[in-house]
Amino acid sequence: MRRLFAWGNVKTWSIYLSHPDATNAWNPPVDIYRGPRGWLLKFDLAGVSPSDVKVRISGSRVTVSGVRRDWVVEQGYSHHSMEISYNRFERTVELPGDLSRAEYSLEARDGLLLVRVDLE
Amino acid sequence: MPEPQNNVQVLPLVPLKNSVLFPNLLMPLSIGRAASLAAVEAALATEEKEIVVVAQRDPAVDVPGPDSIYTIGTKAVIRKMSRPSEDMLEVLVLGVERVVILKVDATEPYIRARVQPYPVPAERNAEIEALTRALLELGAKAISLAQNQQPQNPAELGKLLGFNDDPLRLVYLLASMFSLEVAKEQTLLEAPSRVEALRLMHGYLSHELQVLELRNKIASDARTEMSKEQREYMLRQQLKAIQQELGEKNPDQAEVEMLREQLEKADLPEEVRKEANRELSRLERMPAGQPEHGVIRTYLELLLELPWNKYTEDNLDIARARQVLDEDHFNLKEVKERILEHLGVLKLNPEAKAPILCFVGPPGVGKTSLGQSIARALGRKFERMSLGGLHDEAELRGHRRTYIGAMPGRLIQAIRRAGAKNPVLMLDEVDKLGRDFRGDPAAALLEVLDPEQNKTFRDNYLDLPFDLSKVLFVTTANTLDTIPRPLLDRMEILRLSGYSEEEKVQIARRYLIPRQLNQTGLKPEQCQITDEALKKLISGYTREAGLRRLEQAIGRIARKVALKFAEDPEAGAATVTPDDVVEMLGPEPFHLEQARKELPPGVATGLAWTETGGDVLYIEATLLPDGKGLTLTGQLGEVMQESAKAAQSYVWSHAELLGIDPAIFKNSGVHVHVPAGAIPKDGPSAGVTMVTALASLYTKLPARNDTAMTGEVTLTGLVLPIGGVKEKVLAARRAGIKRVILPKANQKDLRDVPEAVRSEMEFVFADRIEDVLMAAIPDLSERLLITSKVA
Numbered sequence: 038m039r040r041l042f043a044w045g046n047v048k049t050w051s052i053y054l055s056h057p058d059a060t061n062a063w064n065p066p067v068d069i070y071r072g073p074r075g076w077l078l079k080f081d082l083a084g085v086s087p088s089d090v091k092v093r094i095s096g097s098r099v100t101v102s103g104v105r106r107d108w109v110v111e112q113g114y115s116h117h118s119m120e121i122s123y124n125r126f127e128r129t130v131e132l133p134g135d136l137s138r139a140e141y142s143l144e145a146r147d148g149l150l151l152v153r154v155d156l157e
Numbered sequence: 158m159p160e161p162q163n164n165v166q167v168l169p170l171v172p173l174k175n176s177v178l179f180p181n182l183l184m185p186l187s188i189g190r191a192a193s194l195a196a197v198e199a200a201l202a203t204e205e206k207e208i209v210v211v212a213q214r215d216p217a218v219d220v221p222g223p224d225s226i227y228t229i230g231t232k233a234v235i236r237k238m239s240r241p242s243e244d245m246l247e248v249l250v251l252g253v254e255r256v257v258i259l260k261v262d263a264t265e266p267y268i269r270a271r272v273q274p275y276p277v278p279a280e281r282n283a284e285i286e287a288l289t290r291a292l293l294e295l296g297a298k299a300i301s302l303a304q305n306q307q308p309q310n311p312a313e314l315g316k317l318l319g320f321n322d323d324p325l326r327l328v329y330l331l332a333s334m335f336s337l338e339v340a341k342e343q344t345l346l347e348a349p350s351r352v353e354a355l356r357l358m359h360g361y362l363s364h365e366l367q368v369l370e371l372r373n374k375i376a377s378d379a380r381t382e383m384s385k386e387q388r389e390y391m392l393r394q395q396l397k398a399i400q401q402e403l404g405e406k407n408p409d410q411a412e413v414e415m416l417r418e419q420l421e422k423a424d425l426p427e428e429v430r431k432e433a434n435r436e437l438s439r440l441e442r443m444p445a446g447q448p449e450h451g452v453i454r455t456y457l458e459l460l461l462e463l464p465w466n467k468y469t470e471d472n473l474d475i476a477r478a479r480q481v482l483d484e485d486h487f488n489l490k491e492v493k494e495r496i497l498e499h500l501g502v503l504k505l506n507p508e509a510k511a512p513i514l515c516f517v518g519p520p521g522v523g524k525t526s527l528g529q530s531i532a533r534a535l536g537r538k539f540e541r542m543s544l545g546g547l548h549d550e551a552e553l554r555g556h557r558r559t560y561i562g563a564m565p566g567r568l569i570q571a572i573r574r575a576g577a578k579n580p581v582l583m584l585d586e587v588d589k590l591g592r593d594f595r596g597d598p599a600a601a602l603l604e605v606l607d608p609e610q611n612k613t614f615r616d617n618y619l620d621l622p623f624d625l626s627k628v629l630f631v632t633t634a635n636t637l638d639t640i641p642r643p644l645l646d647r648m649e650i651l652r653l654s655g656y657s658e659e660e661k662v663q664i665a666r667r668y669l670i671p672r673q674l675n676q677t678g679l680k681p682e683q684c685q686i687t688d689e690a691l692k693k694l695i696s697g698y699t700r701e702a703g704l705r706r707l708e709q710a711i712g713r714i715a716r717k718v719a720l721k722f723a724e725d726p727e728a729g730a731a732t733v734t735p736d737d738v739v740e741m742l743g744p745e746p747f748h749l750e751q752a753r754k755e756l757p758p759g760v761a762t763g764l765a766w767t768e769t770g771g772d773v774l775y776i777e778a779t780l781l782p783d784g785k786g787l788t789l790t791g792q793l794g795e796v797m798q799e800s801a802k803a804a805q806s807y808v809w810s811h812a813e814l815l816g817i818d819p820a821i822f823k824n825s826g827v828h829v830h831v832p833a834g835a836i837p838k839d840g841p842s843a844g845v846t847m848v849t850a851l852a853s854l855y856t857k858l859p860a861r862n863d864t865a866m867t868g869e870v871t872l873t874g875l876v877l878p879i880g881g882v883k884e885k886v887l888a889a890r891r892a893g894i895k896r897v898i899l900p901k902a903n904q905k906d907l908r909d910v911p912e913a914v915r916s917e918m919e920f921v922f923a924d925r926i927e928d929v930l931m932a933a934i935p936d937l938s939e940r941l942l943i944t945s946k947v948a
Contacts, residue, residue: 061181061253063236106204116201119238123206125253 062102062125069130075139075156076132083148084121090143092152094136101152102127165259168232169196170209170268174216177342178231179329180252186210188246192220196267197235197246206235209256209272212339223261223268229275229347232256255346277325277351288355289324295362296331302369325351328358335365393446413441416457424466429621433460448561456558459565459619462573468627469577472536473504485530486523487664492516492651496531499629510608511579511629515587515645517637518653521703524633525585527653531631532581540571541583544598548591553601555618565618568605572623579627587644588634599641606630606647655702655771657887657911661695662688664704665711673712677719684718686711686733693735696891697745702884710742717741756862759854761933763846764867764889764897765838766881771888773865776843777830778850784826791831794839801829803872804847807926808855811874815930815937817855827851842879844870845898848926849933858936864921865889866898866929874926878902883909890914898923898932 070077080101082090090103105123136154144151171186171193178184188197200208211230218225233250240246257275261268332345341361348354420433440453472478478500482493495514502509516524525541532539547553555566565573571582590599604610605625613622632648634640656664665686674684694714699706718731739745756762759778764771781788787805789798805827812819829847831838845868853860867885869877878900887910889897899907901922907915921932931938 061251063234063251104205107206108204109202115198116238117240119201119206119235122234122236123204124234 062127063122064128065101065126067101067128067130069132076154078130078152078154080128080150080152082126082150085145085150087143087145087150090150092141092143094139094141094154097134097136098129098131099136099141099152099154100127100129101150165271165273166207166232167262167269167271168207168209169199170211170226170230170258170261170270171196172211172213172221172226172268174213175339176336177212177332177339177346178210178233178250178252179333179342179346180231180254181326182329182333183236183249183251184333186248186250188248189244190219192264192267194244194246197238197248199267200235201238207253208233208235208250209258209270210250210252211258211270212343216339222264226258227343227347228258229343230256230258230272231346232272232274277348277354280351285324285351285355288352288359289327292324292327292331292355292359292362295359295366296327299335299362299366299369302366302373324355328354331358331362335362337361337365389446410441412454413437416440416454416461419461420457423461425460426465429460429465432621433457436460452558452563456618459569459573460621462576463569463619463623464572464576464578465623467577468579469537471500471503471579472534473500475500475504478534481534482530485533486527487667488656488660489523489527489653492527492653495649495651496534500535510626513606513608513630513632513648515632515634515648515650516653517634517650519655519702520635521701521705522653522655523704524653525583528581528583528631528633531629535581535629537629538575538577538580539583540575540580541585542567542571543585544602545586545589546591547598550596550598550601551617553598553605555616557617558620563618566616568614568625569616569619569623572625572628578624579629581629581631584630584632586634587632588636588639599644603643603647606632606644654881654883654909655887656704657914658692658695658891659911659913661704661707662691665691665695665707669704669708669711670715673708673715676712677715679715679719679722682730683722684715684731684733686714687735689735690733690738693738693745694742698738698742714738714741753862756853756859758857758859759850761846761849761853761860762862762865762894763843764865764885765843766840766884771881771884771886773888773892773894774831774838774843776846776850777832778854779828779830780821780854781826781828782824784828786826788826788828789830790828792838793831796841797831797839797843800841800844800869801847804844804851804870806872807848807870807874808851810872812855814927815852815856821855827854840879841869841877842867842881844868845876845923845926845929849930852930852937853934856934856937858934860933861896861935863894864896864898864933865892865894866933868898868900868903868923868929870926876900876923876926876929882906886910886914886918890918895919896921896932898929900924 066081068079070079076099078099078101082103082105084107085103085105089106090101093100093102102125104125105121107121107123132154134156136156139154139156141155142153144153171188173186176184188194196208200206209230210233211226211228213221214225214227231252232254233252235248236251237249238246255275255277256272258270258272260271262271263269328345332342337345341357345354345357345361348357416437420430420437425433436453436457440450440457443450443453475497479493479497482496486493495512499509499512516527518524528541529539551566553566553568555569556563564570568582572578572580575582584602587602590602605614608626611625611628614625615622637645637650670686671681674681694710695707698710701707714733714737718733721731722728733741753760753762753775759780761776763774763776765774766772787802789801793801808815808817809819809822812822829850831843845866848870849860849866865885867879869879871877882899882903883906886897886907889895895917896919898921901924904920904922907920921928923929923932
């Protein structure tokens with residue numbers, strides 16, 4: 038039976054793939070802002086504490102990775118459905134220009150994670 | 158090897174029935190089994206949402222235990238989850254890494270497994286590079302093939318395959334896209350190295366590609382076939398519509414109506430009419446395109462055409478019939494009488510059963526043409542079919558209508574051609590029926606030729622009884638030996654033996670010459686052939702019992718004469734003499750076995766019957782000084798060999814009577830040879846000749862060279878009658894032998910020999926072998942007379 042539908046699966050092949058540069062983690066969406074001192078990256082990462090986030094800068098790439106852990110909102114409740122991704126996430130963005138001497142800082146505000154990359 | 162203890166995790170496990178989850182890939186899962194539901198619920202209650210997904214070894218197992226799952230699986234994170242119904246879960250899982258199951262901690266309420274990451278060692282070398290490229294190429298090909306069927310398949314897939322830098326990911330991606338069998342996918346997951354995984358995948362994908370190519374071909378073939386059939390259907394529908402517009406009747410309908418009309422008019426027996434009506438109504442309900450439509454129509458046409466109740470009026474004027482028979486054939490009194498007898502019977506009793514005649518005789522004596530003149534004499538239709546070489550029973554009795562291209566048998570076809578129920582039906586060459594695994598046509602003939610059974614002859618195709626009892630069957634054969642006994646018993650045997658020279662001259666004058674002259678357009682007075690020339694033709698140019706070659710030879714002469722007249726219309730009438738014959742036809746091709754001038758002791762003249770008439774044969778015997786026993790050569794059959802032994806025994810036991818020194822038997826063997834050595838011979842009728850040859854050999858007295866002999870001999874010296882007297886006598890005369898020794902019991906058969914021949918020959922009739930020896934060996938006769946007197 039499975040064989041019969043083999044190419045039915047190809048139609049939906051894209052759902053087998055996460056974002057091309059991801060491996061085994063999910064990719065949070067990101068907005069990128071440009072400012073007088075450098076870059077501001079705004080990640081859609083609600084429920085993630087900055088202590089669980091790691092930032093890596095190499096060349097012109099910035100990689101933000103970490104873990105989003107679920108927590109029990111109230112005792113006695115269990116999932117009926119789930120749309121938020123948990124566990125490991127990772128996102129790499131490529132920015133114009135060399136970042137080797139840049140510095141970064143993290144801030145969680147209203148469910149969004151702000152990463153500032155200052156070019157000194 | 159995974160060493161550090163802290164890598165080990167205990168996770169809920171979800172067994173998969175028919176797929177394998179690969180690391181780095183997303184897969185939607187429908188969870189319905191209680192244990193799996195519980196496992197997913199448990200995972201969802203954790204912070205990390207992690208589970209282990211492992212394929213089942215056998216998808217038929219519903220509640221798998223630790224033994225029925227593979228030991229290598231994939232750790233996964235649940236990315237999304239929803240509940241389409243109360244007892245169903247749909248989850249989207251992302252494969253994280255390959256894990257090995259170390260231990261199953263619990264199976265209730267769900268399987269909890271102790272797992273450890275089991276990464277594929279990272280490596281990079283030229284072989285991996287090469288395999289990756291080959292796999293990419295293969296993958297691209299397979300995808301483009303698949304895209305033919307699925308045009309909406311995103312084009313970037315190939316691109317996506319292109320920039321996959323980890324070959325393992327490429328393998329996993331292709332595997333999930335082409336949905337291989339679980340066992341194959343599991344081997345990919347378990348592959349110990351990247352090289353191994355690439356190799357395996359390359360093999361699997363080549364197979365997939367072949368399957369795809371084949372499927373594409375089948376699909377395109379089916380498409381063309383379908384459109385052709387649809388086209389025909391469309392055109393037919395249009396044709397129908399046009400005909401309706403024009404007010405024309407549907408041609409199928411018109412045809413059925415025509416057949417019905419014919420059926421009503423036709424004179425058919427009740428049973429046949431019922432069957433015909435049934436077939437007709439089947440025809441009506443059937444669309445014309447169907448192959449069976451044609452089959453039924455042909456069948457109905459046969460039913461209509463067969464002469465179920467049609468007869469031709471018999472001409473019962475016996476005088477006229479006699480005249481017709483005499484016109485067509487010379488002599489053949491016996492056969493003509495038999496035909497006239499039947500005519501007489503028919504006159505008194507019109508219901509009389511027709512006899513089944515069998516004409517036996519050598520080729521060219523007029524068996525077939527006799528059949529035709531019987532039909533002419535009786536005023537019946539004549540149909541002829543040759544059974545020579547027929548080896549399939551179905552040829553006679555037809556094929557059942559279920560077969561494609563089925564036809565009625567030859568008998569029914571002949572009746573249909575004749576158009577009457579009482580034709581003269583000639584079955585030629587009944588002695589040359591074949592027989593093989595497809596059946597025995599002779600056995601089928603048994604039914605046909607039995608007057609008791611053939612009233613309801615059932616052809617396989619017709620499948621209705623047809624009355625053959627009014628058919629006058631005439632069969633022909635060259636010999637009776639090969640006709641099966643039961644078949645022979647059903648027939649009345651009429652022999653047509655060969656013709657003598659005088660008869661041939663008569664037949665040539667009356668029938669052959671006029672016919673050949675007529676064909677060449679010569680007038681009788683333009684070409685005269687003298688009797689001497691005819692005789693030369695008969696003895697020197699043709700060697701046969703019948704007349705075929707004689708007629709051909711006359712035809713050649715007629716054509717040569719015709720050519721002369723064509724070149725010179727003023728030429729006078731030609732008279733063909735024996736010398737002209739030699740000039741026209743070249744030297745004589747045949748030299749008859751002429752009487753030998755002088756016979757040495759040990760040679761005697763015998764007479765043989767062959768299928769082409771009679772022949773003279775010499776039996777030669779000689780003593781072998783040092784030999785022992787009896788040597789026989791010359792392709793002698795079993796009967797003839799026994800006959801030679803009996804002859805030897807007779808001579809030995811009567812040595813004293815014949816005046817032979819018995820010492821000669823002890824000291825020497827004897828060799829008997831019968832020329833011509835290449836022709837097989839058999840039969841008992843050379844018995845007396847053998848005795849004569851041996852007696853002549855042992856007594857050293859030569860036999861008479863002008864005497865031929867035939868007859869079977871017993872050990873005690875009785876001479877028994879033999880067959881074929883007429884042919885044998887004619888053969889002796891042809892060879893120039895004027896004296897023939899025959900068994901006394903055959904004296905009556907001389908009636909068959911023409912008067913002219915009889916009067917110029919001398920016959921000796923023998924009761925005992927001593928009579929033969931006295932007549933054949935003159936010097937011995939004195940000795941025999943003396944001894945018999947003394948005795």
